[in-house]
Each structure stands twice: as structure tokens, then as C-alpha cells.
Amino acid sequence: MRVFNSIVDLREYLAAFRQENKSIGLVPTMGYLHKGHISLIDKSVQENDITVLSIYVNPTQFGPNEDYGKYPSNIENDKKLAQKAGADIVFIPDNTIMYSNNHLTYVTVDKLTDNLCGQSRPTHFRGVTTIVTKLFNIVQPHRAYFGQKDAQQALVIKKMVKDLNMPVDIITCPIVREKDGLALSSRNAYLNNDERKQAPILYQSLQKSKSYIENGERSSSVIKNIIKEMIGEKPSTNIDYISIVSEDTLEDINLIKGNILIALAVKIGNTRLIDNLRMEVM
Amino acid sequence: MRVFNSIVDLREYLAAFRQENKSIGLVPTMGYLHKGHISLIDKSVQENDITVLSIYVNPTQFGPNEDYGKYPSNIENDKKLAQKAGADIVFIPDNTIMYSNNHLTYVTVDKLTDNLCGQSRPTHFRGVTTIVTKLFNIVQPHRAYFGQKDAQQALVIKKMVKDLNMPVDIITCPIVREKDGLALSSRNAYLNNDERKQAPILYQSLQKSKSYIENGERSSSVIKNIIKEMIGEKPSTNIDYISIVSEDTLEDINLIKGNILIALAVKIGNTRLIDNLRMEVM
Numbered sequence: 001m002r003v004f005n006s007i008v009d010l011r012e013y014l015a016a017f018r019q020e021n022k023s024i025g026l027v028p029t030m031g032y033l034h035k036g037h038i039s040l041i042d043k044s045v046q047e048n049d050i051t052v053l054s055i056y057v058n059p060t061q062f063g064p065n066e067d068y069g070k071y072p073s074n075i076e077n078d079k080k081l082a083q084k085a086g087a088d089i090v091f092i093p094d095n096t097i098m099y100s101n102n103h104l105t106y107v108t109v110d111k112l113t114d115n116l117c118g119q120s121r122p123t124h125f126r127g128v129t130t131i132v133t134k135l136f137n138i139v140q141p142h143r144a145y146f147g148q149k150d151a152q153q154a155l156v157i158k159k160m161v162k163d164l165n166m167p168v169d170i171i172t173c174p175i176v177r178e179k180d181g182l183a184l185s186s187r188n189a190y191l192n193n194d195e196r197k198q199a200p201i202l203y204q205s206l207q208k209s210k211s212y213i214e215n216g217e218r219s220s221s222v223i224k225n226i227i228k229e230m231i232g233e234k235p236s237t238n239i240d241y242i243s244i245v246s247e248d249t250l251e252d253i254n255l256i257k258g259n260i261l262i263a264l265a266v267k268i269g270n271t272r273l274i275d276n277l278r279m280e281v282m
Numbered sequence: 283m284r285v286f287n288s289i290v291d292l293r294e295y296l297a298a299f300r301q302e303n304k305s306i307g308l309v310p311t312m313g314y315l316h317k318g319h320i321s322l323i324d325k326s327v328q329e330n331d332i333t334v335l336s337i338y339v340n341p342t343q344f345g346p347n348e349d350y351g352k353y354p355s356n357i358e359n360d361k362k363l364a365q366k367a368g369a370d371i372v373f374i375p376d377n378t379i380m381y382s383n384n385h386l387t388y389v390t391v392d393k394l395t396d397n398l399c400g401q402s403r404p405t406h407f408r409g410v411t412t413i414v415t416k417l418f419n420i421v422q423p424h425r426a427y428f429g430q431k432d433a434q435q436a437l438v439i440k441k442m443v444k445d446l447n448m449p450v451d452i453i454t455c456p457i458v459r460e461k462d463g464l465a466l467s468s469r470n471a472y473l474n475n476d477e478r479k480q481a482p483i484l485y486q487s488l489q490k491s492k493s494y495i496e497n498g499e500r501s502s503s504v505i506k507n508i509i510k511e512m513i514g515e516k517p518s519t520n521i522d523y524i525s526i527v528s529e530d531t532l533e534d535i536n537l538i539k540g541n542i543l544i545a546l547a548v549k550i551g552n553t554r555l556i557d558n559l560r561m562e563v564m
Contacts, residue, residue, distance in 0.1 A: 163385050
């Protein structure tokens with residue numbers, strides 16, 4: 001496994017594989033790898049000749065009062081995990097390499113970024129789409145892998161790729177969970193013991209919603225109230241949003257029908273967690 | 283020379299050249315080719331194995347009261363001129379191919395698009411950077427060619443390419459002029475005989491400015507007044523802007539020094555013409 005910090009060196013190394021018509025998979029991450037990330041690497045290794053893992057905590061996707069400065073990091077451990085999972089290349093640029101002092105260009109996806117996390121984090125997706133565009137242009141992968149846990153991110157990136165004709169296939173991989181249902185996230189490291197015990201309520205409330213919908217409930221407000229009550233019973237929770245949206249438009253729906261996404265963002269103590277559930281409802 | 287309307291067919295045809303490590307040059311145009319465009323094709327043919335000319339009148343770069351609906355077109359003649367100049371491929375997509383009904387993604391370059399044409403045409407450059415990104419992603423050229431006549435466009439695209447790490451070299455080619463100095467433009471076709479006779483005043487005023495600066499004048503306002511007076515003497519003219527800016531920032535400067543751009547936009551009758559002059563001033 002090779003590690004690169006420089007764009008020029010990475011491109012030169014990749015050019016040789018490209019000339020041999022090797023397929024390249026990219027797994028963009030902010031590091032502090034967990035089994036969710038590993039599942040993305042696994043999938044890329046299965047589907048491509050060469051897998052590139054990028055580790056970069058992208059400042060432009062964090063709001064002014066968010067956790068950019070304290071985002072967890074363990075590069076040495078990440079390298080070990082990446083190697084074990086079969087990654088061929090790890091790309092670890094720093095801010096001076098990724099953004100000039102005078103960075104002026106952004107990629108924006110309208111509408112899909114207005115709701116859900118876009119509402120609480122107004123510049124977040126602009127940061128995501130811009131850095132992902134940069135990584136795509138640097139690595140020029142055939143396929144790129146994203147986790148379903150960040151459901152809105154995956155849909156926004158797919159829309160960007162389609163609208164801008166980017167020559168890359170976006171593959172979304174299932175959420176990986178702890179045994180008690182908590183969706184894996186690097187931010188879970190922020191939780192203290194007590195908060196950690198409360199955190200599976202997000203998953204539990206989604207499962208409860210699923211069973212209600214399977215039993216015929218079609219009212220978004222009924223389902224959202226069920227989730228709200230369940231989460232509200234946990235003392236350290238503070239709900240950011242509970243939304244039921246169309247997966248195509250990410251707009252709120254009143255009647256649960258078609259391809260829907262139930263998406264939650266909840267603060268547990270000071271840690272903001274997200275989770276979601278997709279359903280196809282007749 | 284091959285002509286493509288479909289993105290899929292074009293990509294498939296280009297893939298074979300890419301596998302042979304042929305270099306690809308792209309000349310993006312809105313058609314109605316003149317000698318300015320031909321100079322771009324010539325340059326691309328010199329520098330690349332394969333030259334792709336794209337012809338597409340991009341709706342998103344026109345404002346609501348601009349000339350999108352009547353932009354001049356002569357595809358058959360364009361094909362002849364392209365073939366004669368040595369283009370290998372002409373790509374002529376239509377709107378249904380280039381924009382979905384639900385296009386939501388845009389590329390924006392801040393600051394550099396605030397002044398000059400960005401002030402009179404507020405959504406113009408967003409349209410340009412978005413369509414150029416799309417064309418780059420479709421063709422994946424090694425080099426792309428733009429005319430210096432659209433000086434701000436060329437600088438904005440260079441900045442976009444740098445900020446987003448696009449794997450393409452941007453080459454800016456000199457303005458091509460009529461014998462009387464009028465910069466070639468497809469929009470010159472709109473001019474009636476009387477307007478055509480007045481049109482070289484843009485070039486003449488730039489040349490006059492150049493000689494003043496060469497003789498030591500360093501005041502932007504003095505130079506701008508000279509230009510304003512010269513152009514004002516022509517009865518059909520209506521000045522949109524006369525600007526003297528730093529070529530790095532495109533911000534107005536009071537003192538003429540360094541790499542500067544004198545840029546003009548002037549309506550002659552109903553036709554908006556632009557022209558410019560670069561100078562390196564000690």
C-alpha cells in the first residue's frame with residue numbers, strides 16, 4: 001500500500017495504472033475509520049483493480065460552530081485498517097494542498113440541499129460537493145463509494161454527477177451498525193457512557209416506524225410523533241429534525257407512499273448523530 | 283471528420299483514442315464560426331492528436347432579455363469550416379441532452395465574476411462555468427482552447443480549473459480582428475452597415491489608451507475618460523462599461539501598474555460588443 005500527500009505524486013502513480021486500463025475505485029473519507037468505512041473499501045476492492053482511500057477532514061463542509069477543530073483523527077491506525085482491507089493507495093492531503101488562500105470556486109446542488117441536514121447546516125453540502133469534485137478530478141476514479149448513513153449526501157452527489165456528466169459511477173453502501181443498532185460514525189467517539197447507552201434510540205425509533213408503516217400507517221405526522229416521543233424519553237436527546245421525505249426530491253411528504261426516506265438528526269449531549277431508513281411503500 | 287449528437291456515442295468513440303494514449307484538444311463554441319474560432323481549432327490541431335469542436339448555444343449563460351433565441355447559427359457551414367481547419371470530431375448536442383428538466387447543479391467562481399460582464403450579466407458566468415465543466419467531463423480533454431476576446435471568461439475558467447483540480451490545460455489564444463480592428467464575434471452579424479462602420483471605435487480607443495499608457499499616463503480615470511469620449515462621438519454607441527482592472531483579481535484599479543486589463547462592453551445599436559487589451563505596465 002502506498003501513501004501520498006501530494007496531488008502531483010498521486011496522479012503520476014495513478015497514470016501508470018490508467019495506461020494499463022486498470023479500474024480505479026475511490027473511497028473518500030474524513031478518516032478515523034470504522035467498519036462502515038471498511039465496508040466501502042471492501043466493496044471497492046471487489047469491484048476495481050485499484051482502490052484509493054482518501055483521508056481529509058474538509059474544512060469547507062463544517063459550519064463555524066461545528067466540530068472541525070476537534071474532529072477525531074488516528075492516521076496511523078487508519079493506515080493499518082486500510083492496508084488490512086486491501087486498499088492500494090491512501091491519499092492524505094493537507095489544507096494547503098487542497099485549498100489555495102484564494103479559493104473561489106464552488107459546486108452547488110440546489111433544492112436537494114435545502115431540507116434535512118441542509119437546513120441545519122447551510123453551507124455543509126456546498127463544502128461536500130466541492131471537495132468531492134476536487135477528489136474526483138484528482139483521482140479520476142471509475143467508481144466512488146459512499147455510505148447510506150449520509151443518505152442526503154449520497155443523493156446530492158449522485159445528482160451532481162448526473163447534472164455535470166462526471167465520468168464516475170456512484171455506489172451507495174448499506175449502513176453498518178453496532179450490535180445494538182447504533183449506526184457507525186466517527187462522531188460516536190464523542191459520546192460518554194451514558195450518552196452511548198441512549199444513542200440506539202435513533203435506530204429503535206426507525207424500526208418502530210417501519211413496523212407501523214408495514215402495518216398500514218401512511219401518515220407522516222403520526223410516524224414523526226411516534227419517533228419524537230420515543231427519542232424524547234431519553235434525557236440527553238435534543239431533536240434537530242425528524243423528516244419523512246420523497247427520496248427523489250428530498251421534500252417533506254404528508255402521505256407515506258413510493259420511495260421514501262425517514263431521516264433523523266438528534267443531538268445526544270453535544271454530539272449530533274444522524275440515521276435514516278429507506279422504504280418502498282405501495 | 284465525425285459528427286456526434288449523443289454523449290454516449292461521443293464518449294465511446296473517444297475511449298478508443300484514449301486507450302491509445304492520444305492527446306485530445308477541445309474547442310468549446312456556440313457555433314457560427316469565424317476566424318477567431320478557427321484560430322482555436324488551428325492551435326488545438328497543432329498541439330493534440332485529436333481535436334473536438336463543440337457547438338452548443340448554452341441557454342444558462344444568457345440572461346432573460348438577451349439574444350438566446352436569435353443567436354446566429356449555420357451548422358452546415360460550421361461543419362465545413364471545422365473540417366477544413368482539421369477538426370476530427372464535431373459534437374453538437376441539443377438542450378434535451380445537455381440539461382435534464384430537473385437540472386440543479388452549478389459551478390460558481392466568486393469575486394472574479396462580480397465585475398465587468400458579471401455586473402451587467404449576473405448569471406452569465408455561472409452558466410459558462412457549468413457548461414464548460416459538463417463539456418470537460420464529457421470529452422475529458424487534455425487541453426481546451428478559449429479566445430482572449432472573452433478575457434474575463436478565460437480567467438474565470440482558468441481559476442475554476444485550478445480550484446477544482448480539473449485535469450485539463452487551458453490555453454488562451456489571441457484576439458483575431460478584422461482589418462479595421464473590430465474583434466471578430468458571431469454577434470458582429472447583428473450590425474447593420476452604419477453600425478458596422480462605427481464598431482472599430484472599441485479597438486481604436488484601446489489603441490489610443492495603449493499609446494497614452496506607453497507615454498507615461500498612469501491614471502485609470504484619465505484613460506477611461508479618453509475612451510469614453512472617443513466612443514461617445516459615435517452616434518449609435520451606448521457604453522455598458524469601461525474598466526481598467528488588475529488581471530489577477532479583475533478588480534478596478536486607480537493606478538495603472540502591473541498586469542492590467544482594459545475591458546470594454548459597448549452597445550452599438552442593439553448589439554452588445556466587447557473588446558479588451560492586456561498590458562504589462564512597469
